[in-house]
Amino acid sequence: MTKFNISNIITIALLIVLSFFKVYLSFSIQTYVLLFILILVLYTSYLFVGSYFVCSNIYMKAICKAKENKKSIALSFDDGPDENVTPEILRVLKEQNAKVVFFVKGANAEKYPDIIQKIVEDGHIIGNHTFSHSSNVAFLNRKKITKEIEQTNKLISCFTGQSPRFFRPPFGVLNPIIASVAEKFEMITIGWSIRSFDGGSRSKELIISNLKIKIHGGAIILFHDTNPGTVNVIKEFLDYLAQTDYKVERLDKMINIEPYV
Ligand SMILES: [Zn+2]
Incomplete structure (x- = not known):
């Protein structure tokens, strides 16, 4: 029984x-x-918390971190692919041999199939971040939410050969409809334990210092591969991680769940 x-x-x-x-x-x-x-x-108020804090687990269980005794951390990138930023992120990740998860927006995946192909070829995994990433996602009806998730799953399947299991709701917003549709498709909802705030006006230095303060074993860190500044943030953060005991592990391996079915 859910907390809801x-x-x-x-x-x-x-x-x-x-x-x-x-x-x-x-x-x-x-x-x-x-x-x-x-x-x-x-x-x-309780329902509001459940809607806007994906890790509150009120409407459904979301995975927001792995066991903290691990020295692994998983990097996740939302909202792409972006024509300019995602290839640069992929280049930096390849240089550092880091494998990550991209929660793609279906409409962007449809627009940039070559980049999705490259993500898969480079050994990263892909999750579902809905088709349109609607700012009204909390108010969409069941039919529309179903289409958002189903359409994106089908698109991703074209590149991976299997349907994705990992789902990240836009803005981390959940409600009984989104939770029920995600469960119908047997999706596993993925939140985050550290938000990089790379999409705002924060400087690279501020983002990195925030990450250094908050880093912990088993962390799932939220980035956006639509923000040009994220390229240098990732480069510097990976350089920093190389000097620590932490290692970047692909989300599915860190939480020990198959990314596709
Ligand atoms: Zn998003």
Whole structure:
């Protein structure tokens, strides 16, 4: 049973208890109303956390890190492929012999098949990041979410020969519909334990120092291969890792789950 189902049961139970036992409780009507509002506010706040924090595991279980006693870390790249940035990222990864996971946007995969081919040839793996990466993903209906995931799985299968298992929802947004469709396709939702914030206005130095502070064994780090600045961030971060005990391990190997079915 998911935390979502448990929270529904607890909320309904609390409301029933409050309604049925009001004859035994000497609360004023105002107190009753306040208690009802409090329960509903707590419930909606909990659902909000579940929607915007993929690792809250409220709607479905998401993998956000491996065992922390490992000295491995997995790098993940979202939103690509990008015509200019992804080939540069691939070049840097090849120089350092690092294998990673790319959570591709289906529309970009369709646009740049040669880059997807190169990702596969270089020994990286591909996950599903939906077709359109809609900014309204939290409000799409079941039919649209199904199409977003199914269409992208089919595209990726053209290059990998098998359907991807790893799914990263856009913006890390989950809700009961997205969770249920991901489960229908037997996808494994992948979050992250460290966000690089490479998509914003942070300088390379600030991004790297943040990564150095937060790094831990079994970490899954979120980058974007659509941001030109990420190329130098990756280069410098891999140089730094080479001086430490940490090694980059491909996500599927680090969490010991097959990336395709
Ligand atoms: Zn994204």
